[in-house]
Amino acid sequence: MSEIESNTENGILKAARIVFTNKGFDGARMQEIADEAGINKALLHYYFRSKDKLFEAIFKDVLNTMFTKVISVLMAEMPLFEKIEKISSNYIDILTQNPDIAGFVFHEISRNPERLVGNMKSVGANFEIIKNQIGEEVKAGIIIPIKAEQLIANLMSLCVFPFIAKPVFMGITGMNQDDFLQFIEERRQIIPYTIITAIKTDK
Amino acid sequence: MSEIESNTENGILKAARIVFTNKGFDGARMQEIADEAGINKALLHYYFRSKDKLFEAIFKDVLNTMFTKVISVLMAEMPLFEKIEKISSNYIDILTQNPDIAGFVFHEISRNPERLVGNMKSVGANFEIIKNQIGEEVKAGIIIPIKAEQLIANLMSLCVFPFIAKPVFMGITGMNQDDFLQFIEERRQIIPYTIITAIKTDK
DNA sequence: AAATGATTTAACCAATTGGTCAAAGATAAG
DNA sequence: CTTATCTTTGACCAATTGGTTAAATCATTT
Structure with a gap:
C-alpha cells in the first residue's frame, strides 16, 4: 500500500477537496467529508489524524x-x-x-x-x-x-x-x-x- | 432610542462588522463579537435575535x-x-x-x-x-x-x-x-x- | 419614592463538532 | 488453521457554540 495509494485514501482526498474548496475550512464538516467519501468518520481520523492535517494535504495540492x-x-x-x-x-x-x-x-x-x-x-x-x-x-x-x-x-x-x-x-x-x-x-x-x-x- | 440608535447597538454593529469581515460567517464567533463590543454575549441576542440576523444586517451594509x-x-x-x-x-x-x-x-x-x-x-x-x-x-x-x-x-x-x-x-x-x-x-x-x-x- | 419598562448580566442548555476507543472484519504470513 | 497486522465501524466523549432564562440594574414617568 505504499506504491499504489490505498483507494480509500484517494477517495478521502477527493471528497475532502470537494468539501473544503466549496465550504472553506471553517464551513467544512468532517462528517460531510466522510459522507462524500462513503466511509465512516472515524476512518478519516485513521488516515489523517486531524481536520488540520487533512486540510493541509488538500491545501498544498x-x-x-x-x-x-x-x-x-x-x-x-x-x-x-x-x-x-x-x-x-x-x-x-x-x-x-x-x-x-x-x-x-x-x-x-x-x-x-x-x-x-x-x-x-x-x-x-x-x-x-x-x-x-x-x-x-x-x-x-x-x-x-x-x-x-x-x-x-x-x-x-x-x-x-x-x-x-x-x-x-x-x-x-x-x-x-x-x-x-x-x-x-x-x-x-x-x-x-x-x-x-x-x-x-x-x- | 428610535431617533438616535442606542450606543450599544452601534457598538455591536461595529464589532460584528470587524469580526464577520475578517473571519467570515462560519469563522465568526458570537462570543468574539461580544468581546470586541465589550458586552455580554446574551446582549447580542437581545439586540439581534440570532447570528443569522446579525450577519444579515452587516452583510447588507x-x-x-x-x-x-x-x-x-x-x-x-x-x-x-x-x-x-x-x-x-x-x-x-x-x-x-x-x-x-x-x-x-x-x-x-x-x-x-x-x-x-x-x-x-x-x-x-x-x-x-x-x-x-x-x-x-x-x-x-x-x-x-x-x-x-x-x-x-x-x-x-x-x-x-x-x-x-x-x-x-x-x-x-x-x-x-x-x-x-x-x-x-x-x-x-x-x-x-x-x-x-x-x-x-x-x- | 414607587412603579414601570428597558437594558444588562450570570448561569444554563441542547446541539453540534472534532476526535477517541475498543471491538469487529479483512488480509496475508507462517 | 492460526496468528498477526491492517482496515473499518459504532458507540462514545469532551469542548465548543448558538441560544435561552430569570434575575438584577438602570432609567423614566408619575
Missing part, C-alpha cells in the same frame, strides 16, 4: 494546481507577449476545470497568511526573473515603463477575478452556466489583447 | 459600501472614459478604507448565492443602461467592439482583485504594508490607462 504551472511559464525563457498569452490561457484552462479553487485559495490565505509562507516555497516562485525580463523590455522601449508588480497584478486580476466573482456576474448580467463558460472563452482573446495593447509602445 | 456608489457612477449620465476613471478611483478609495470587504463579500456570496438576490435589489443595479452606453460607443466607432460584460469584468477585476490577493502579492513580491498602499496608489493611474488604451480606436 490546491495551491499546486493554482500556481505551479502558471509560475513555471512566468519564469520560463520566452518572449514577454508570448508569456502573457500562455499564462492567460493556462489560467483559463485550470480555473475552468477547478472553478472553486480561486475563491478558496485567497480566502484561506487571507484568514491565515502564515500558511502561504510554508507552502509557497514548494511552488517555487522566483519573482526576480520576471522582474528582470520586464525591466529589459522597458529599457529596450518595447513596452511602456511599468513595474513588474503592476503588470503581473493586471494579468492575474483579469484571469482570476471573474471566477471569484462568478455568482455576482451571473446575478447582475443574468447569465446562466453556459453563458458564463462562453463569457470565459471570450476572455482567452480579450485578456492578452487588453494587457498587451496597453503596454506596447507601437500601437 | 457591507454590500452597500461595496457596490452602491460604484453602481451609481456606472449608471450616471457621463462619458464612458470618465466613468471608467471615476469608478476606478472610487473603488480604490472604498477598498483602501475597507480592505477586508472584497474578500468577504465574494466569499459569502459564493457560499450562499441566494443572498445576492435578496440584497442586490436594494443596491439597484440596472445593467441595461451601461450596456446601451457601451453599445453606442462601439457603434460610433469610439471604442473597439467589446461586450459590456467583458469591459465591466475587466474594470472590476483590475480594481478589486489586488485587495483579495493582497497577502499573496505581499508574500510573492516581499512588499510590506506601506509598499502595498503605494502599489495601490499607482493603480489609480494604471487601471484607467490600461482599460481605455485597450478599447479606444484612435491609439
Whole structure:
C-alpha cells in the first residue's frame, strides 16, 4: 500500500477537496467529508489524524494546481507577449476545470497568511526573473515603463477575478452556466489583447 | 432610542462588522463579537435575535459600501472614459478604507448565492443602461467592439482583485504594508490607462 | 419614592463538532 | 488453521457554540 495509494485514501482526498474548496475550512464538516467519501468518520481520523492535517494535504495540492504551472511559464525563457498569452490561457484552462479553487485559495490565505509562507516555497516562485525580463523590455522601449508588480497584478486580476466573482456576474448580467463558460472563452482573446495593447509602445 | 440608535447597538454593529469581515460567517464567533463590543454575549441576542440576523444586517451594509456608489457612477449620465476613471478611483478609495470587504463579500456570496438576490435589489443595479452606453460607443466607432460584460469584468477585476490577493502579492513580491498602499496608489493611474488604451480606436 | 419598562448580566442548555476507543472484519504470513 | 497486522465501524466523549432564562440594574414617568 505504499506504491499504489490505498483507494480509500484517494477517495478521502477527493471528497475532502470537494468539501473544503466549496465550504472553506471553517464551513467544512468532517462528517460531510466522510459522507462524500462513503466511509465512516472515524476512518478519516485513521488516515489523517486531524481536520488540520487533512486540510493541509488538500491545501498544498490546491495551491499546486493554482500556481505551479502558471509560475513555471512566468519564469520560463520566452518572449514577454508570448508569456502573457500562455499564462492567460493556462489560467483559463485550470480555473475552468477547478472553478472553486480561486475563491478558496485567497480566502484561506487571507484568514491565515502564515500558511502561504510554508507552502509557497514548494511552488517555487522566483519573482526576480520576471522582474528582470520586464525591466529589459522597458529599457529596450518595447513596452511602456511599468513595474513588474503592476503588470503581473493586471494579468492575474483579469484571469482570476471573474471566477471569484462568478455568482455576482451571473446575478447582475443574468447569465446562466453556459453563458458564463462562453463569457470565459471570450476572455482567452480579450485578456492578452487588453494587457498587451496597453503596454506596447507601437500601437 | 428610535431617533438616535442606542450606543450599544452601534457598538455591536461595529464589532460584528470587524469580526464577520475578517473571519467570515462560519469563522465568526458570537462570543468574539461580544468581546470586541465589550458586552455580554446574551446582549447580542437581545439586540439581534440570532447570528443569522446579525450577519444579515452587516452583510447588507457591507454590500452597500461595496457596490452602491460604484453602481451609481456606472449608471450616471457621463462619458464612458470618465466613468471608467471615476469608478476606478472610487473603488480604490472604498477598498483602501475597507480592505477586508472584497474578500468577504465574494466569499459569502459564493457560499450562499441566494443572498445576492435578496440584497442586490436594494443596491439597484440596472445593467441595461451601461450596456446601451457601451453599445453606442462601439457603434460610433469610439471604442473597439467589446461586450459590456467583458469591459465591466475587466474594470472590476483590475480594481478589486489586488485587495483579495493582497497577502499573496505581499508574500510573492516581499512588499510590506506601506509598499502595498503605494502599489495601490499607482493603480489609480494604471487601471484607467490600461482599460481605455485597450478599447479606444484612435491609439 | 414607587412603579414601570428597558437594558444588562450570570448561569444554563441542547446541539453540534472534532476526535477517541475498543471491538469487529479483512488480509496475508507462517 | 492460526496468528498477526491492517482496515473499518459504532458507540462514545469532551469542548465548543448558538441560544435561552430569570434575575438584577438602570432609567423614566408619575
